[in-house]
Amino acid sequence: MKTLQSTLKACFALLLFSTVVVSCSKDNETTEVEDSNLDITEIEASAEVDAIEGALEDLVIEVYENQEASETGRVVQPPQLPDCVTITIIAQQNFREVTIDFGSEGCMVRGHELMGKIILSWTRDPEAQQRVITYELEDFFIDAKAVIGSRTILKELSNDNGNPQFTHTVDLTVIWPNGLQASREGTKIREWIEGFGSGVFSDNVFEVSGNWTTTFVNGNTHTYEVMQPLRREVICTYFVSGTVDVQRTNFGGTLDFGEGDCDNKATFTFNNGNEIEITLN
Template identity: 45%
Template sequence: MKSNLIRFSVIVFFSMLLVNCDKDESENQTLQSFNVEETELNAKVDNTTEVISDIFLQTYEHEESIVKSPIHPFLPECAMVTIEITDTSKEVIVDFGTEGCEVRSGYILKGKVNMSYTRNVDAMTLVINYTLEDFFVNDIQFSGSRTVTRQKANDNGNPQYIMNMDLVVTFADGTEASRTGTKTREWIEGSFNGNWGDNVFLITGEWATNFKNGNMHSTTIKTPLRREAGCRFLVSGVVDLVRTNYSGSLNYGDGLCDNLAMFTSSDGEEYEIEL
């Protein structure tokens, strides 16, 4: 009888141990899946904010070009541009409408970009303010503002844009996040030649993304991100990520134009991320 009781106790112990192991493994897999999902969402925001930066820079540089054509060469025909000029200031509104316009990179944009600045073509440094109104990139909504400091030439002799971000991002499923920080875009190739398609930028900076559920993401660019106007995705560069539940790095590749990046966790585990 005592032997049967001991045998039964051992069986119960190992059964409970097995159940707990299965439960822990299931919880770890769920957390892992959630972490990868949030990393993917964050990467999508990083990539689509560059689309906004493209539109902003294209519009500003065309408006302030010495030789300017009456038709904007970089915006789709469905985008309406409204300009208000005074002796000292200029306001530019780009309206992509409520149905949306497809830009050259293949993204569908909706809503308005409102831009204003002091007119001074000779200034080496110029501050430009812009806000987003009912603005979408595909199905991701962006609202908020940016202050951009444009430098005609940085220490490398290249045009440069320092962007202070204060944005709210809303995904199609209702997930909401706020983003604040600073990003610098250095124009390293194709500047002022009238052909946006051969332009290349290097991006540095750091920012914080706070999700509405309380999760906080801190991002620091470790290796400058490379943005080529001929590709709709970031093609290279590495960012360090610190999250509420995990940390790691995201590598955008070695220059190939594709929609993939590789996330490496602090434990050394690798996951492919779709942009």
Template identity: 45%
Template sequence: MNTNIFKIFGLVVSFLFVIACTNEEATEQLDESTFITEEAELSAKVDNATEVISDTFLQVFENEEAPVRIPGHRFLPDCATVTVSMTNTTKNVTVDFGSEGCVLDNGNVLKGKLIMAYAIDTEARTLVIEYSLENFYVNETQFEGSRSVTRQKENENGNPQYAMAMDLTITFADGTTATRSGTKTREWIEGSFNGNWGDNVFLINGSWSTTFRNGNTHSTTIVTPLRREASCRFIVSGAVELVRSRFTGTLDYGDGACDNLATFENGAGDIREIRL
């Protein structure tokens, strides 16, 4: 009798142990899934903010180097100040959005300085432009670092194209930090050189890595070109693949609607909506 009781007791303990382990494992998987989604959301916000920087850079450069130059920079808000200095061979351009910030037409708020330098060569088919950021913010996120941009007047499609190498440090409003390095190619597919920045459209390809403060690194590859419309505050379509150690996922920016929504699908097929 006692033997049977001990056997039953042992089975109950084993059963409870298995349930506890299963629940713990499920909780860990849920926590990990949530954590990965949060990192994906931060990565998406960086993607969007870096495109705001690229918009601003290209807008200023193309206005400065336009065959028929429009006085001032009518695509920038009035609170932005553009300073130009030149030698016989080089041109330096500084755009200062001030410490309080300037609101762009698409609703993004920029603070700090964007500084660029390049050789004076109006006939060059390709031109290398170096630029750096000083106390620079896109909305509440700070960006530090530099980029090297190779501007091609015409690619094989007959469109202007910009190859960008980046090395940036990002600090979010809550103090969370990340670094990003990699390359992007921006093809200007609509609205080029017509004097109306608001109708410009770019397709973006490339790959890069983002390392968060905790040491986790996302390797990112664009699998469907990202579509950037200058009139919209957000990337409107395209998809990137995220890889981190044994986890993968796809970040999809949607079907072209101008909104702050995207979806993240992890390797198990679970889909979550995220906000840019």
């Protein structure tokens, strides 16, 4: 009888152990899937922050360049901006403050719906080879995402390649309608490689390099370093080529924006060789 009881206890213990192992295995698989989905979501979100930064940089550079070219202190409306954009200026002898107002109802600019204001300022010195531009955002939204922050831009009239160059010090927070939130700090260098001086901003092309950190509201932090320069064509919403090294605590890999197509596709290759396609919104 004792032998039978011992056998039954052993069988029950084995069954219980097996159940626990299977349960843990399933829980681990579920956790891994959830983590993987979160990783992809955060990579996509960070790429969307890139697009927001690009749109902001385009507008600031376009308005600044048009205003500086006039040298009159009067408002200069860039010809390729729609009528729903209102520009005002405070002009002093060696100082400019320009407000770009997109209104509170939404204004479509190059495929983005913008609301709120961008306020930029700089000290004028026509003889200086470097100029500092600062801007801040006021109740600003792009494609229903709230954007908070300020930036400093150092413009070099001519870099080692003979091209104008803008070094951006980044400090922005983006909040999605669903509550997702990401903050970014770092440095981006924009070299103006095509279209400078043409008077038509839509033909401009920039190459972007640099490094930055994106921190999500859940505490996850991604670090980014440009490996191959990112090609920014003003007529396209996203980068059309270039690669970025991405690292986080539990994964890393390479984000590749493609071979030059003007689309919303990118590829992420994890360090283990797994590759996924990313669709940017």
